[in-house]
Amino acid sequence: MDYRGTFEDDILDQAKLALPNWSIIYGGIGNDSITINIGGAVGEVGNDTIIGTSPLAFAVYWSSPNGVTVDLVKNIALDGYGTVDKLININNVTGSNYSDTLIGNTLNNSFAAGYGNDLIIGGGGYDVVTYSGIKSTDAEITCDASSDTFKVRKISLDDSIDTLIGIGGITFAGPGSDEITITKDNFGNFRKTITNGSAHSGLIFYGPNATGAKVGDYTVLNNDWGAYDLEINKDYTQSIAYSTSNLQSNVVFSWSYPEYGSKYGVWAYPEILWGAENGWGNLNHSHKVSELVNWSVGYDVTISGNTPRFSVMMEIFVTDRPWGTSNVANITEVAVEVHTQWRDPNTPFTYYSDDYISAATQRIYPNANLGTTTQPGYSVAIQTLEDSLSGTISFSEILASLVEKGIVNGENYISGVSMGSEVGVGIGTLQINRFAIMQTTTGDDTVSIDVGDDALDGGAGLDTAVYNTRYAAHNLAPVTGGFSISGPEGTDTISGFERLQFSDKKIAMDLAPSEHAGQALEFIGVLAPSLVHSPSIVGVILGLIDGGTSLQGVFQLAIDIGLVNDIAASSSDAAVAQMAFRNVIGAEADAGMTDLLVSFMDGRNAHFSHADFLTVIAGMEINQVHIDLIGLQQTGVEFI
Known part of the structure; x- marks a missing residue:
């Protein structure tokens, strides 16, 4: 619904005017104030104030007679009439039909572009540029990853070229469009449409041809590659079945693809992704190759049907920048094939089967429309020594071989893993019974143990x-x-x-005297040995040490809060010495033993503080024996 103001200075409020959502309010001539909730405000002539009251409020300049400059950082707009608008809580802008400059702020911004050579600069949020009424195939799009810049040539409009800097996504929407979104992920290269080109890309198109779901770190996706090869009006039913609670098991892909035309038929790559998410954004699981201590995947799949052109593979993606940045320059794509029924003779991969990797093919990844600009990258394909539909693949071994051959650098980053099938023709199903990523690094790791016999090294x-x-x-x-x-x-x-x-239950296994749980029990052995098997007490002390407090620091804290004084019944050197002897030995110290122990605190033998003295006692073998530290190392100790 449209609402138009007068030639006076109007105060117009969508809510007070009871205008429905997505109404457009035109200010007319005058210095107007327009408050919009869900919809657009067109200030027109005058120094207008446009106020948004929701994230779906737009400042709209499609009626401006000249190009506009809108700066959402400064909250002003040169409106094309020679006047200046003030913008309050506006994060979305529709430009004019001329050459505009649109600048985003730190929030998520939406820009609608049209005619003219527009310059659109994103801010600190996830910013999207929308083109209405045209198809993605009617635009020539290039991307320079090093400068994080898209160039969009609008062939079907006026053949003008937009420059988009720091933009997260481009959407073609509305009547007459193909409802396609282009977005960046971590893979670093480019494909032109969802039905053409590489299945993995730095710019992912996701639209009506892709179906899928995301649960936790896993995404399941069913993609057509070659829908352009389909016979008109013929149904090639493709289905996907999965549990929304767990995408690591019992995911079933089904297909029915003919061989049609002069090409190889309709290609599909139904897959599960871990880490990288096709079309749903990124998860921050980035680790350097050198940090990976043990990284493997346990898998089990079942295939059925008649699909002569078919393979089962996993792919690892390695990039030269931290995962999640928008300017990844190089990518290595490593395909690990575990089963094949047919191989495309024109594949860009060269397959090797000895010692995992004998060599790798270097390939130039297109970084612009149809490869007019390129960036180097590697495609590495590996056949496992035995064709198998179940097993464990050690990615650590594969990556170590790649590092040795100079294909991957230890400082490169892991961006994601996928598992699925390349399907060329036929009717069939792939059931992924297990797809479990097991990863440990030189840092702190939490690894979910899935069904299967696994061997894992946590590393540092x-x-x-x-x-x-x-x-x-x-x-x-x-x-x-x-x-x-x-x-x-x-x-x-x-x-x-x-x-x-x-x-x-939670069980602590780090029970060597120098390890965290071992030190926690040593502390308890000196102050309250009867509580060694108290999960709550163990958990409190362990939490302090895990948090970076030294054993001496924990004793000092116990002194500072009065705990040692309460247990020893005094803060004197003699009382502290007698308490420690009593708890560790299980008997009372006589006068001579008390005097000897005190001499380590009063300067005769040493100048230990109480915290230092208790730390030394805690680390003595006699304390470790009395709390049965060796025995607990065989079973672990429970903590909360």
């Missing part, structure tokens, strides 16, 4: 293995360098994991 850092079943359902047994854990998930061998988390 404070690492936690998470089991989604009860503690009593598992059997823990020490093995060389770690533990064997048998339970409903399978039998796992883990090393370098400091904590185990079950559905009902």
Whole structure:
């Protein structure tokens, strides 16, 4: 609904005028004040004030006789009439039919572009530029990743060229469009439409041909590659079935594709993505290759039907910038093929099967429309030594080989992993029974243990293995360098994991005298040995040490809050010495022993503070024996 003001200075308010959502209010001539909730405000002639009361309020300049300059940082607009508008709480702008300059702020901004050579500069949020009434195929789009700049040539409008800097996405919407959105992800290269080109890209088009869902770190997606090859009005039903609670198992893709025309038929890549999300944004799981201690995937798939052109593969994506930045320059795409029924002879990959990787092909990734600008990248394809529909693939070994060959740098970043099928023709299904990413790094890791027999090394850092079943359902047994854990998930061998988390209990395994849980028990042994098996007390002390407090610092805290005084019944050197002896030895110190211990605090033998003295006692073997630290190292200790 349109509403028009007068030639006077009007005060117009969408809510007070009871105008429906998506109304357009025109100010007319005069210095108007327009308040808009959900809809657009067209100030027209005059020094107008446009006020937004929701994130869906637009300042609209489509009637301006000249190009406009809108700055959402300064909250002003040169409106094309020679007057200046003041913008309050406006984050969305529709430009004129001339060459405009539109500048975003720190929030999420939406810009509607049209005719003219527009310059649109995004701010600190996720900014989108919309083109109404034209198809993505009617525009020539290029992208310079190094400067984070799109160029959009609007061939079907006036053949003008827009420059978009720092923009997160481009949308073609409305009647006459193809309802396609182009967005950046972490992969660093470019594909022109959702039905043409590489399945993985730096600019992802997602539209009506893609179906899928996202749960946690996993995204499931079913894509057509070659819908341009479909026979008109013929149904090629494609379905996807999955549980919304868990995308790591029992995902079923079905297809029915003919071989048609002069091409290879309709290609599809139904897949599960971990880390990188096709069309849904990014998750911050970035790690450097050099930080990965143990990185593998456990998989199990079932195939059926008649699909002669078919393969099952996983792909790893490695980039040279931290994942999530918009200017990734290089990408290495590593395809690990575990099963094949047919291979396209024109594939850009060269397959190797000895020692995982014998060589790699370097390929130039298109970085602009049809490759007019290029950036280097690698495509590496690997066939596993044995064709298998289930097993565990060690990405750590693969990446180590790539680093050795100079294809991947240890300072490169992991951006994501996918698993799926390349389908060329036929009728069939792929059921992914298991797709479990297991990743540990040199930092702190939390790894969910899935069904299957796994071997994991946590490496450096404070690492936690998470089991989604009860503690009593598992059997823990020490093995060389770690533990064997048998339970409903399978039998796992883990090393370098400091904590185990079950559905009902948490167990600390880092019980060496120099490790966090070991020090927590040493502390308790000196002050309150009867509480060594109290999960809540262990949890409190362990939390302090995990948080960076030293053992000496925890003792000093106990002194500062009066805990040591309460237990020793005095703050004197003698009382502290007698308390420590009593708790560690289990007997009272006589006068001679008390005097000897005090001499380490009064300067005769040493000048220990009380905290220093208690720390030394805690680290003594006699304290470790009396709390049975060696025995607990075989079972772990419960904490809350």
